[in-house]
Amino acid sequence: MIPPNFTRRIPEGEDRERLVCNDCGYIAYENPKIVVGSVVSDEGRILLCRRAIEPRRGYWTLPAGYMEMGETTEEGARREAWEEARARLAFDGILAIYSIARIGQVQIIYRARLAEPGYSPGPESLDVRFFAWGDIPWDDLAFPSVRWALRAWAEGETAIAGNPPRDPRGMDGL
Amino acid sequence: MIPPNFTRRIPEGEDRERLVCNDCGYIAYENPKIVVGSVVSDEGRILLCRRAIEPRRGYWTLPAGYMEMGETTEEGARREAWEEARARLAFDGILAIYSIARIGQVQIIYRARLAEPGYSPGPESLDVRFFAWGDIPWDDLAFPSVRWALRAWAEGETAIAGNPPRDPRGMDGL
Ligand SMILES: [Zn+2]
Ligand SMILES: [Zn+2]
Numbered sequence: 001m002i003p004p005n006f007t008r009r010i011p012e013g014e015d016r017e018r019l020v021c022n023d024c025g026y027i028a029y030e031n032p033k034i035v036v037g038s039v040v041s042d043e044g045r046i047l048l049c050r051r052a053i054e055p056r057r058g059y060w061t062l063p064a065g066y067m068e069m070g071e072t073t074e075e076g077a078r079r080e081a082w083e084e085a086r087a088r089l090a091f092d093g094i095l096a097i098y099s100i101a102r103i104g105q106v107q108i109i110y111r112a113r114l115a116e117p118g119y120s121p122g123p124e125s126l127d128v129r130f131f132a133w134g135d136i137p138w139d140d141l142a143f144p145s146v147r148w149a150l151r152a153w154a155e156g157e158t159a160i161a162g163n164p165p166r167d168p169r170g171m172d173g174l
Numbered sequence: 175m176i177p178p179n180f181t182r183r184i185p186e187g188e189d190r191e192r193l194v195c196n197d198c199g200y201i202a203y204e205n206p207k208i209v210v211g212s213v214v215s216d217e218g219r220i221l222l223c224r225r226a227i228e229p230r231r232g233y234w235t236l237p238a239g240y241m242e243m244g245e246t247t248e249e250g251a252r253r254e255a256w257e258e259a260r261a262r263l264a265f266d267g268i269l270a271i272y273s274i275a276r277i278g279q280v281q282i283i284y285r286a287r288l289a290e291p292g293y294s295p296g297p298e299s300l301d302v303r304f305f306a307w308g309d310i311p312w313d314d315l316a317f318p319s320v321r322w323a324l325r326a327w328a329e330g331e332t333a334i335a336g337n338p339p340r341d342p343r344g345m346d347g348l
Contacts (some may be wrong), residue, residue: 003200016242023197026177028196030243033205034280055188070189072273072343073280074336094334097268099246106208106282108271138242160268160334162248169246 032104036076037064038097038112039153040087045130046150047085047119051142052126059142062149077110085128088116096152096161098145101169110151192279198268204279211238212251212286213269213327214261221293223258225301225316233316234325237261251284259302264289270326270335272319275343283323
């Protein structure tokens with residue numbers, strides 16, 4: 001993922017390696033990225049999207065994606081639910097925050113409901129469905145954090161869930 | 175803040191403007207950055223650091239700073255408390271999450287205590303002190319979010335505080 005003309009080295013006045021452009025000295029700071037998403041429930045059923053894009057095409061995930069500049073975390077979660085599931089959300093607070101250090105992600109997951117009826121696959125989804133708890137396709141979930149968030153939701157966690165104890169850096173099973 | 179040889183334009187296959195290097199076409203994605211910090215309390219008093227660096231040199235702030243790659247949010251908050259206050263922390267969960275959309279920040283603020291005695295100014299601090307609530311230098315706080323976090327702490331909020339109602343984008347008074 002390093003652009004061809006960048007080198008990893010310690011710039012003057014810094015204390016750790018950065019990506020520096022060989023041509024112009026531009027420092028491409030690598031910062032952890034924020035993923036915002038939602039566990040959307042309706043009478044105990046959960047909204048999942050089947051991914052139309054890589055990675056993990058064909059697997060089921062929560063409506064979630066990278067937060068963009070200029071939006072709040074809630075606005076980001078709202079936008080992603082529209083882009084992926086054509087769903088308009090109302091939020092009931094934050095369910096969980098997961099740090100996935102190896103890939104430089106922090107996931108902020110909301111509890112949500114449909115603010116108005118209707119949902120359908122957006123361009124990044126093959127299918128969008130509400131699943132009863134017993135019907136959730138556990139073996140076909142796209143990412144471990146989808147499983148964590150579903151479990152946190154089912155346990156009615158009111159505090160913030162951190163990463164599962166066995167998996168402090170968010171890597172297990174990825 | 176645009177590097178000299180970058181232009182803001184819409185790259186092929188994207189739907190919004192990005193910073194693109196005129197020399198090599200490298201796209202410098204601008205993502206919201208994560209600030210991790212702590213309200214560290216000890217018998218009702220709160221730890222504040224007087225900033226030795228710009229912006230807001232001389233003003234008081236919480237131990238907090240940008241999360242780095244390869245760490246979890248908690249590890250980041252721990253590192254910042256060491257760098258700025260030479261304090262070793264124990265955490266009691268997340269106090270608040272603030273989106274400061276205009277400057278592209280998401281702040282994740284922990285409730286914390288000293289895990290071991292001792293604290294002193296690190297290289298980025300002029301002074302580090304525990305303040306009783308009535309002695310907090312409200313007019314000399316570095317950032318509005320410091321005030322928000324202190325208020326959230328005092329109100330004993332167990333849920334996550336969002337941005338104050340008057341200030342949904344985190345801009346008031348900055
Ligand atoms: Zn360059
Ligand atoms: Zn370049």
